[in-house]
Amino acid sequence: MEEKENIHQGVEASMSFLETSRKKNNKVENKRRFSDEQIRSLECIFESESKLEPRKKMQLARDLGLQPRQVAIWFQNRRARWKSKRIEQEYRKLKVEYDNLASMFQSLKEEKESLQSEVQKLSYMVETSHDGGREAKENSTEDGGSGNAYGNCMAETKERFSNEGLEDRMVIYSDDQNERGLTRTEKVDDRGNELLRNEEIPLTALEKWYNVDPSVILDQTCSSSQWLDFWT
DNA sequence: ACCGAATGCTCAGTTACGTCA
């Protein structure tokens, strides 16, 4: 009963619309909104099919007391509204994903910076201990060749490092258990062991694990800013 | 088979009206 009244109301609205809709310049003079019932029916059909076949359009127009053109325009506008809503939803979803990635990138960036400064610190420590070795070697020649154990050890190691590959360096340490190793052991007892444990091993380990020179890592990570620029 | 006009549909963009705070 109420439904029929609604449709009747809609039909009346549509009829008055048709009678008075067009005047000068083809402009709509008295635009009427569709009734709730008309909208409900249109929405109901739109849910199952967003495009209407011509026959269905005619039938629906008859049922709702509208012109087929009005039904076609309603579907057209409804598709447009649906599309803009969908674009809005997709935008929101992408924004959330972007924000998550951006914050993940930020924390990775901070972690990278802290690791870089740690590597720099370690490099500095290694460098200063190498310099200390050279000083020690110089001192040892001065006191007649008997020498400073730490200085000899470091000077020898440094020299080998500059001439040989990483694998060779590892062999040197294992070979030191032979006759040469013995003399070294004697000498190394006071300071050398501590040095190797605390400073040399971390460096060689670092080089072995990454198979690169730490200073190169620093240079590369700092300079390869193409993708970094993208984010910042 | 090919061509061009007519027709009908969709879409993006725009206009204009109705409603509401």
Add this chain to the structure above:
DNA sequence: GCTGACGTAACTGAGCATTCG
């Protein structure tokens, strides 16, 4: 009552597919 924002019915023009002579 006036006004600006907003939602929406309707229009416009372009592009595309189909039909028909």
